[in-house]
Amino acid sequence: MRIRENPQVPANAPTRCGRFAPSPTGPLHFGSLVTAVASFCEARTHGARWLLRIEDVDAPRTVRGAADQQISALAALGFEWDGPIVYQSRRTEAYVAALERLLASASVFPCACTRKEIADSQTRSMTPTDELVYPGTCRNGIPPGRSPRAIRVRAGSGTIEFDDALQGHIRQNLSNDIGDFVVRRADGLFAYQLAVVVDDAEAGVTDIVRGADLLGSTPRQIHLQRLLAYPLPRYAHVPVAVNQAGEKLSKKTLAPAIDPKDGPRALLCAFSFLGQDVPGELGRASVNELWQWAFAHWSLDRVPRLRSIHAG
Numbered sequence: 408m409r410i411r412e413n414p415q416v417p418a419n420a421p422t423r424c425g426r427f428a429p430s431p432t433g434p435l436h437f438g439s440l441v442t443a444v445a446s447f448c449e450a451r452t453h454g455a456r457w458l459l460r461i462e463d464v465d466a467p468r469t470v471r472g473a474a475d476q477q478i479s480a481l482a483a484l485g486f487e488w489d490g491p492i493v494y495q496s497r498r499t500e501a502y503v504a505a506l507e508r509l510l511a512s513a514s515v516f517p518c519a520c521t522r523k524e525i526a527d528s529q530t531r532s533m534t535p536t537d538e539l540v541y542p543g544t545c546r547n548g549i550p551p552g553r554s555p556r557a558i559r560v561r562a563g564s565g566t567i568e569f570d571d572a573l574q575g576h577i578r579q580n581l582s583n584d585i586g587d588f589v590v591r592r593a594d595g596l597f598a599y600q601l602a603v604v605v606d607d608a609e610a611g612v613t614d615i616v617r618g619a620d621l622l623g624s625t626p627r628q629i630h631l632q633r634l635l636a637y638p639l640p641r642y643a644h645v646p647v648a649v650n651q652a653g654e655k656l657s658k659k660t661l662a663p664a665i666d667p668k669d670g671p672r673a674l675l676c677a678f679s680f681l682g683q684d685v686p687g688e689l690g691r692a693s694v695n696e697l698w699q700w701a702f703a704h705w706s707l708d709r710v711p712r713l714r715s716i717h718a719g
Contacts, residue, residue: 425450425614426458426607427481427488430465431473433658435480435665437676437718438618438648444677445645446616447486448705458610459488464495464502464602467594476664483667484674485694493610495602502597505605505635506590509560514634515590517555518545538623541586556593560601560631562586567626572643573712574619579626588627600627608637619644619714620655646711648680648718656718670694674701680716682709 427443429435435443450457459481463469478492509515520541528542541559549555562581570576579585590601607615622644632639648656656662665673674697678685689700 422611423450423453423455423613424458424611425455425616426460426610426612427486428460428462428603428606428617429477430462431469431477433470433473433662433664435477436656436658436662437665437673438656438662439477440484440665440673441648441677441680441718442616442618442645443481443486444674444701445643445681445707445710448701449614449616449643449707451702452705453614455614456489457487458490458493458612459486460493460495460606460610462495462599462603464597464599466496466596469496470658480665480667484665484670485698493606495606498602498606499597501605501609502602505601506558506597508635509590512634515558515560516546516587517549518557518559518587518589519549519553519555520544521556538585540584541588543587546587557589558591559587560590560634562588563630567629569625569629569639569642571622571625572641572707573710574622574644574714575712577622577625579623581626581630585627590631600624601631604628604631604635604637607640608632608635612640613638614641614643616643616645618647618655620647622714643707643710645681646713646716649715651717651719653715653717655715671697674698680718682711684709 425446427446429439447457459478461474463474506515522539525539525541528544529539544550546561562585564582566578566580568576568578588600589598591597625642629639650656650660654660671692671694674694675685675689678701683701683705689697692700
């Protein structure tokens with residue numbers, strides 16, 4: 408399949424838009440492929456545009472050459488994206504502008520707390536999201552003698568609710584479960600939560616299909632979308648591929664890279680993982696033939712309503 412780097416988008420182009428946004432921390436592995444397949448199929452079967460974004464905003468975790476490897480693997484596997492690839496590391500000005508809007512509305516504040524101080528302040532051993540809850544130490548001003556480190560957004564009161572196409576109705580009280588969360592880190596880098604919200608809104612993304620490991624961060628992103636007056640996209644969080652120990656497939660858990668030469672088999676495995684009824688005769692199909700079948704038969708309703716599945 409041809410990669411559509413710079414298509415001429417007609418005036419009557421569909422308004423729906425999906426995206427795949429891998430972090431360049433290692434080569435493309437099966438867990439990432441599952442998310443890419445689900446997002447790509449959901450977009451194409453609805454006549455939507457599909458974008459590719461490299462989420463390299465976290466510079467210390469970025470592995471040299473990983474982005475190029477991921478892009479090459481996606482191309483070899485027949486993925487086709489609309490428009491130029493976006494790199495978060497090149498979008499600092501957009502994040503600065505969004506932060507200035509939040510500052511102007513007093514939605515954020517400087518914070519001097521370290522992670523250890525926040526951990527030491529915890530009165531509960533575990534939260535519903537298994538994360539440290541910020542206690543609000545600097546919400547009304549930094550204590551005397553301290554210097555600002557990060558910038559946090561005020562969590563506000565009330566509960567964030569949304570309907571996920573796969574995981575059902577989700578509710579989270581940000582104040583109780585997360586607290587005021589970081590949008591600019593102590594090292595000066597912008598946090599993922601802000602970057603992804605700005606990128607999706609500016610690109611016109613309407614449908615976000617991604618792994619269920621990111622489900623817990625979605626309420627924070629919805630909160631930012633509301634503060635910045637951005638449209639709220641539709642969400643579908645697909646099951647995460649895990650190993651026999653129940654760990655998410657990743658560089659950290661030594662997930663093997665996808666070999667483009669084994670593309671048809673990798674795609675077949677991804678379709679099966681996602682609950683699609685793949686006929687046996689496709690066992691000898693080419694990459695192009697597999698995509699033709701997928702676009703004709705893809706159904707999000709067949710995807711298991713689970714948070715994780717063993718990728719055996």
